[in-house]
Amino acid sequence: MIHLVLHDKHDMVAVAVVEGVTAGMDLTAWIMDEDELIQTKALQDIPIGHKIALTDMAVGDTVVKYGVDIGKVVAPIKKGEHAHVHNIKTKRW
Template sequence: METHFIAHDAADTVGVVVVEKVLAGQEATGWIMETDETVTIKALVEVPLGHKLALADIKNEDTIIKYGNDIGRAVSDIPKGGYVHVHNVKTKRW
């Protein structure tokens, strides 16, 4: 079974795509490194290599966790399987 995305920590709210792209509607398989668990998420939109896929529903103002670290906050609701990027995540620094 091909791994399409990885998450380092069980608390991560996003996974990072590790294949050329995940297609809209594709059942993407992910590996949670901390627990050695395999999960499947249906991608709602195309997500390119190195970009983030929501592992669960993320509400506006929720903290985004990647590699076990806070990387910012959602500025809109992001559904499970959604594309997480600069259009819907902002830093907490400013």
């Protein structure tokens, strides 16, 4: 079963595409551009449509999704944690 989707193997986050992703679950993510599967574990509940970190990120790091810069980290994020507006902000303002 595919739980997460990302576009590029360099993406730092993936999107939950199923309901019910809970802390402790082993997850399968599909890398669309390479048509490959990778595995990760959820450290927190991840709502459908929200992002999960695929790597540890520190404050100030650039977040890559869809192969492009989508913002900066404003609070530390561990691999497997929920990545959303509470820890990622746009660089626009």
